[in-house]
Amino acid sequence: MAGFEFKVHAIVDVELTNLCGANCSFCPRDATPHLGVMRPEIFAKALERVIEYRRQRDFAIELLGSPRTAPPAVSFCGLGDQVLNRHLTDYIAAAHDSDLGVVVNTNAQRLDRAHSQALLDAGVDVVMVNGGEIGERYEAVYELPFEQLERNVRDFLDLTPDPERLCITLVEHDRDPDRVAAVRAHWTAVGVRRFRHLTLINRGGTLEHTHPDYATHPHAAAARRLLSADDALCAAPSLFPFIAYDGRYLLCGSDWTRAVVLPTIFDLSIHEVLRHKDDVVRNGCDVCDGCNHHPHNKVADMIGAVEAGDATPDDLEALVDRLRRSSAFVRQSYDGVPPAPPIDGRRRIPVRVLDESDAGCERETSVAM
Ligand SMILES: C[S@@+](CC[C@H](N)C(=O)[O-])C[C@H]1O[C@@H](n2cnc3c(N)ncnc32)[C@H](O)[C@@H]1O
Ligand code: SF4
Numbered sequence: 001m002a003g004f005e006f007k008v009h010a011i012v013d014v015e016l017t018n019l020c021g022a023n024c025s026f027c028p029r030d031a032t033p034h035l036g037v038m039r040p041e042i043f044a045k046a047l048e049r050v051i052e053y054r055r056q057r058d059f060a061i062e063l064l065g066s067p068r069t070a071p072p073a074v075s076f077c078g079l080g081d082q083v084l085n086r087h088l089t090d091y092i093a094a095a096h097d098s099d100l101g102v103v104v105n106t107n108a109q110r111l112d113r114a115h116s117q118a119l120l121d122a123g124v125d126v127v128m129v130n131g132g133e134i135g136e137r138y139e140a141v142y143e144l145p146f147e148q149l150e151r152n153v154r155d156f157l158d159l160t161p162d163p164e165r166l167c168i169t170l171v172e173h174d175r176d177p178d179r180v181a182a183v184r185a186h187w188t189a190v191g192v193r194r195f196r197h198l199t200l201i202n203r204g205g206t207l208e209h210t211h212p213d214y215a216t217h218p219h220a221a222a223a224r225r226l227l228s229a230d231d232a233l234c235a236a237p238s239l240f241p242f243i244a245y246d247g248r249y250l251l252c253g254s255d256w257t258r259a260v261v262l263p264t265i266f267d268l269s270i271h272e273v274l275r276h277k278d279d280v281v282r283n284g285c286d287v288c289d290g291c292n293h294h295p296h297n298k299v300a301d302m303i304g305a306v307e308a309g310d311a312t313p314d315d316l317e318a319l320v321d322r323l324r325r326s327s328a329f330v331r332q333s334y335d336g337v338p339p340a341p342p343i344d345g346r347r348r349i350p351v352r353v354l355d356e357s358d359a360g361c362e363r364e365t366s367v368a369m
């Protein structure tokens, strides 16, 4: 799919595994309660759900008056390194054959020349490489060898005539724009042409000391006065539907502790589960209350920034306006979906729980790629 563009409304995250060999300082992987790999029958159902969602979503987007220019896509992403699922190339091919764009997220340590070729042959559109540091800083922050990452990036670019198929993700983990610019310049010199900049997310409050404690934020009450509860609906759950490796829907990519228990892909469609998610955000939960993406928390931070002289009252007004419009979008996104039945927290899918030694074993022995 040449010229593949990201259009957020059409991307579903499917987590092929939450195992990972890295230990990025900005990633709270150790807070996740169990580890595993998506089984083929769960993948088959997940793909079915994404295809079904594409039809429903296109319809909803038309209703909202937006053009349907974006190719729908599945993004293999989640709380781990997606290349560690040994069926990855089969899954890319299956999604590609279903006329979906395919994005793979990885730290690229295992993406050697043979694997890169296999991914390209299977029809991957974009490989998103987590490469927000270089050299010794990379080794300190990611706890992985930089030489290997750079070799794999060069090999991938060498194998494809289209450098846009590789995108480096730059997480602004220490909020140092000069550092980010230096890292970007390094990758540009290597031949990388596509970048995604991510600001630091506190993952529903799981990352400590990176953001204010929103429970005691001095501007929390003022934020609630400026933005009603109806206008404070987070758009992440409807913009980025998330299917976890065990077939359960996650609230969003920030619920690393899996605190919110939602139905599985065998119970409800992606579209149907949106109302459940909205109920969760509306009624409040620990993960949303502590999240720097929550609309009230964003407004509280912005009020603080205005007070400190780092932003203007116009910035605050523009933010509130944007959040109101995005809440309206969230409400419309599940229009026509019947009220959600009560949530059944029982697991219907056996989950293979791996302890730390199992996880190491998975990485060393069963990850045939
Ligand atoms: C969660 S990772 C999972 C996929 C894969 N392991 C990887 O690192 O690309 C997906 C993306 O989220 C980014 N990420 C991880 N922790 C983050 C945080 N606290 N804030 C913002 N982005 C983060 C990573 O850099 C990566 O680009
Ligand atoms: S590579 Fe991705 S999943 Fe692994 S620790 Fe880093 S950000 Fe987290």
Ligand code: SF4
Pocket: 204, 234, 235, 236, 237, 251, 252, 253, 254, 255, 281, 287, 288, 289, 291, 292, 293, 294, 295
């Ligand atoms: S506010 Fe809730 S739904 Fe939105 S990103 Fe944060 S944790 Fe996810």
